[in-house]
Each structure stands twice: as structure tokens, then as C-alpha cells.
Amino acid sequence: MSSLLTVRGLAVAVGGRTVVRGLDLELGAGERLAILGRNGAGKTTLLHTLAGLREPAAGRIDLCGADLAQTPPRLVAQLRGVLLQQQVDAFPASVLETALIGRHPWLKRWAWESAADARIARAALAAVDLAGFAARDVQTLSGGERQRLAIATLLTQQPRLALLDEPLSHLDLNHQIAALQLLSRTAEETGTALVMVMHDPGLAARYCDRALLVHGDGRVESGSAAAMLTAERLSALYQHPLRMVETDGQRCFLPL
Amino acid sequence: MPSRRRALLLLAALAALALASLVAALLAGSYAVAPGEVWAALTGTGQDTAGAVVSGLRLPRALAAFACGGLLALAGALMQVLLRNPLADPYVLGISGGAAVGALLAMLAGLALALINLFAFAGAFAAMLLVFGLARGDGSWTQTRLLLTGVIVAAGCSAVVALILSVAPEHQLRSMLFWLMGDLSHAGTPWPALLVLALGLAAALPLSRDLNLLARGDLIARTLGVRVRGLRGAVYVLASLLTAVAVTTAGSVGFVGLVVPHLVRLAVGNDQRVLLPAAALAGGSLLVIADTLARTLVAPQQLPVGVLTALLGVPVFLYLLSRQTKGSAT
Numbered sequence: 001m002s003s004l005l006t007v008r009g010l011a012v013a014v015g016g017r018t019v020v021r022g023l024d025l026e027l028g029a030g031e032r033l034a035i036l037g038r039n040g041a042g043k044t045t046l047l048h049t050l051a052g053l054r055e056p057a058a059g060r061i062d063l064c065g066a067d068l069a070q071t072p073p074r075l076v077a078q079l080r081g082v083l084l085q086q087q088v089d090a091f092p093a094s095v096l097e098t099a100l101i102g103r104h105p106w107l108k109r110w111a112w113e114s115a116a117d118a119r120i121a122r123a124a125l126a127a128v129d130l131a132g133f134a135a136r137d138v139q140t141l142s143g144g145e146r147q148r149l150a151i152a153t154l155l156t157q158q159p160r161l162a163l164l165d166e167p168l169s170h171l172d173l174n175h176q177i178a179a180l181q182l183l184s185r186t187a188e189e190t191g192t193a194l195v196m197v198m199h200d201p202g203l204a205a206r207y208c209d210r211a212l213l214v215h216g217d218g219r220v221e222s223g224s225a226a227a228m229l230t231a232e233r234l235s236a237l238y239q240h241p242l243r244m245v246e247t248d249g250q251r252c253f254l255p256l
Numbered sequence: 257m258p259s260r261r262r263a264l265l266l267l268a269a270l271a272a273l274a275l276a277s278l279v280a281a282l283l284a285g286s287y288a289v290a291p292g293e294v295w296a297a298l299t300g301t302g303q304d305t306a307g308a309v310v311s312g313l314r315l316p317r318a319l320a321a322f323a324c325g326g327l328l329a330l331a332g333a334l335m336q337v338l339l340r341n342p343l344a345d346p347y348v349l350g351i352s353g354g355a356a357v358g359a360l361l362a363m364l365a366g367l368a369l370a371l372i373n374l375f376a377f378a379g380a381f382a383a384m385l386l387v388f389g390l391a392r393g394d395g396s397w398t399q400t401r402l403l404l405t406g407v408i409v410a411a412g413c414s415a416v417v418a419l420i421l422s423v424a425p426e427h428q429l430r431s432m433l434f435w436l437m438g439d440l441s442h443a444g445t446p447w448p449a450l451l452v453l454a455l456g457l458a459a460a461l462p463l464s465r466d467l468n469l470l471a472r473g474d475l476i477a478r479t480l481g482v483r484v485r486g487l488r489g490a491v492y493v494l495a496s497l498l499t500a501v502a503v504t505t506a507g508s509v510g511f512v513g514l515v516v517p518h519l520v521r522l523a524v525g526n527d528q529r530v531l532l533p534a535a536a537l538a539g540g541s542l543l544v545i546a547d548t549l550a551r552t553l554v555a556p557q558q559l560p561v562g563v564l565t566a567l568l569g570v571p572v573f574l575y576l577l578s579r580q581t582k583g584s585a586t
Contacts, residue, residue: 051479053475053478073481075481076481077480078481082479084476087476089472090341090473091472091521092521093472093526094525097525097527101468101469101472101476101480102480104465104469104480104481104482107465109462110462112259112260112529157480
């Protein structure tokens, strides 16, 4: 199995503070990695670094076997997609148009979106339960609807590696599960690798194979979800005592 | 999703409107000219006064108006994307302020028209370099920083303009005010402005899909493979140069650069591939119509065209805006 994302000796600094030091990581097709940590621990900064949106302080990142820093941006955008933490729309645009921007890296300079591109976008909208919303103005969407649209845009991009910053934010309970099931199904069927910043260790245990704990002082721990997501480690990570409860083979974590 | 076919139809309709506005500009005026005489003058077979009026006076002025309107609307559309602010206009970053300082200084010194234009362009260029240099600063290039720098430079320029107006001798005040409000009666040859408009469109169109993403935010554009830093620099320089050429030709005609892109956006959506050429055509047409009215309404007296563009555009804009609100409410 060839590695989609290879990280060697990565250090990430923000505002002169090193938040991640000596990170080694290898992610193959279809693998799902959860990133957990306290607010301000550097999860988003790490995700942006992995996406090539900011420079690492040290170390090297390979995307699909090639140095990320040397890969042209358009090619990078064909390989990896990013779900940003916030979606801000300064101008009106339709929902379908917004999903279609995911096709941008695949279109030649003078090309217009084809019927096939529109089919991909419509399928993605249907997958996030926005099938009837194609003509709606994005500025009229609710927070949760806008978040699902952002997920649809990412699916329309069809990247081999998807980096998602809090994919569940603004989503109600049923859409949280639906989104995680959709992403997991995409990983299984298309071999897309997932890296997700998450806040619920229970959902991370259920929907991810691996976990990366970011402590914020430079220390990181990574391993299988089963090994990483324990009451002891998570209590240390969040600096708040947690208890693990197992029901029907699923882990839940209760803050005490 | 705007299809290419629909976009071409729309642009063809706007091109027809532009042509109609130019024809109307050639026909209208205090000296009556028949349509046949216009045709004769354009094809070069006409002689006498009618031919001289049409090809010597009205045609250059109409073309200059078209070029200026197109330049301002295109520059406005680019600035709105660059600053991610639908209320931005070509003047918001101080370009017209710099040009006004240059032009008014030249007028104060009693220089010839060509030199006034040269000073105006130099002033615009100086303002552009100043804002560019200051806004880059630490290399962060954020929209807020750019906007704030531009607004401050513009405020400084208008203070200097007020100073010049207050010390200028009485007989120069009228021409200074006309320059500030925008006026095409001293436009001169239209060809340089038309050429710049064509080149500007040719430079902007290949970037238009990248601009669609830039309008949605720097970060999202970068995640989808746009080289944002280079693109923003290029758009800033392009929009500034277009504005500088426009104000050099006709003074600071207001309103066109703010409202035409907005108006076109309400009509065709925010796809820059359609919006940029459509804004250029619509802006050109609007200024031709406004200038024709400006020189015929109270002839032989001439009105400053900038006043007319505002008087024409405001009601249209308000109508479209109210229609839009009703549409999205249902």
C-alpha cells in the first residue's frame, strides 16, 4: 500500500511557540485519522501545515510520494482537499455554484464546468441532504446547512486525501452521524484518506482507525484509535478527568 | 450555473446596447444631423459641417466616454473582488485622490491640457505606489490593511485637494470643480483609453475563474490551488492602472465604478467570467448615455457627467435592489 501522506520530523510553530515537534506520520488509502487536543493546542495550524497552506518550522511532508513544498498548487489541489473551520460568503452565490468550485483544480484555464462536473456536484449535494437546495443563495443558509455545503464542495473536489477542520461544527446530532457515515463510506469506497480535527473522542473512536493527540506544548502522541483513546490519555490531554464507558462495543467518554 | 452559451448571449445583448448608445450619442446634439449624414461621416464619404461635427467632435467624445465607463466598471469589479467587499469602488484606495492632486496642481500652475493629464496620471501612479508599499509592510497583505491604507491615503489627498481649492484663484475654480466631478469635454483622443480597456480585459479574463475563488476568501482559494499572493498583486496593479487611465481622461467620474459591477452582479450573478466583460460593456454604455445627456439636456450649457451618472444610476440601482429583496423573501 503506497502512502498518501508521509510526514517526517515535522515541527509546527505559531506565534513563536512550537506546538508540534518531531511528528512522524504515514497515512495510506482509506485510513481515517482523528486529531484531538485542547482549544489553541495547534490542531488547525497542524492541519493547515499538512495541507500546504503554511510553512512547517522543520521537517518534510510528502503528498503522494512527492515533496509537498515543491508540488505546484493546482496539482496539490487535485490530490488533497481541505474543509476549513469557517465558511464566509461576502457575495451572493447559488448552492450549486458553490459546490462546483470544487472542480476548479480539475478545469483547464478556459474551460467551463461541464454537465459531468454538474452531475458530480449534484450527487455531492444529495449526499449531504441538500438535494433541493441547488438554486438557493448561500447567504440564506443556516450554519449547519452551510457546513454541509462545505462538505459537499470537498466531495466535489474528489481529493485522495481530505483534511477536515471540525467537520461536525454547527451540525445537529443526526447530521453529525450522517456526515461521519458519509465520509467513512467515501474512504472505504474510493480509498480517500481522512484527517479530521474532532472534539468528541467517542465519535473519533467510532469513526476513525487512528488518533493523533496534540498537547500544545510540542508533544504529540499517535497510534491506533483503540490505543490512544483511553480515559487515562484523554484525561491528561484535556487536563480534565474523564471516565470511559463501553456499551454495545462502543466507547463513550464522560467528563467528570 | 451560468453556461457559456447563456453568457455569450448576454454579452451580445450588452454589446448591442453599447452600439445603440454610441449611435444615439452621434445623432444627438444642438446641431441636427440626419442618420444618413452620420453614416456618410463614418464611412468617410461625408463632407461639410455635419461630417465635421460627427467625426471630429461627437465620435471621439462618445468613444472616450465609453472607454472611461468601461475602465471604471472593470476596475470597480476587480477592486470588489480584491477587497472582498461589494461596496468597494475604484477610488477607495486613493487612486483618484492622487490623480486629483496632480491635476489640480497642474491647473493651479496654469499648465496646458496635456500636462494636466500627465500630472493626473503621475498623481494616480504615486498614490498607487504609496498604498502598495505601505499595505505590503510585513508581507501579510490582508484586505483590512490594504483597505485602511487606501482610505487614509485617499483622505490625505482630499485634504490637499481642499487646500488647493481654497487658495486657487476664482477663474480656475470652475474647471477644477468640473474635473473633480468628472467631465468629458476635454477628453481628447479616445484611442489610448480604448486600447487600455481592451488590454485590461484581455489580462483579466484568463484570471476570472481564479477571481471567483478569491472572492470567496484567500484561504479557500488557496485550498483549491490558486496562487493567491501573486494574483492579488496582479489584480491590484491592474485595477489601479485602469482607474488611473480613466481619471486621466475624464476626471473622477463617480458612481460608475461602484454601481455598474453591482448592477451587473444583480442581473447575471457573481461569475467573473461573465461579470468582467459585462461590467465593461455596461459601464461604457452608461457613461456614453450620461455624457450625451450632459451635453444636450440644457444645451448650450454643459453639465458635469459625473452628476448625470449618479442621477441615472441611483434609481435603477434602488429598483433592482428592492426587486432582489422581494425575490429572496418569497
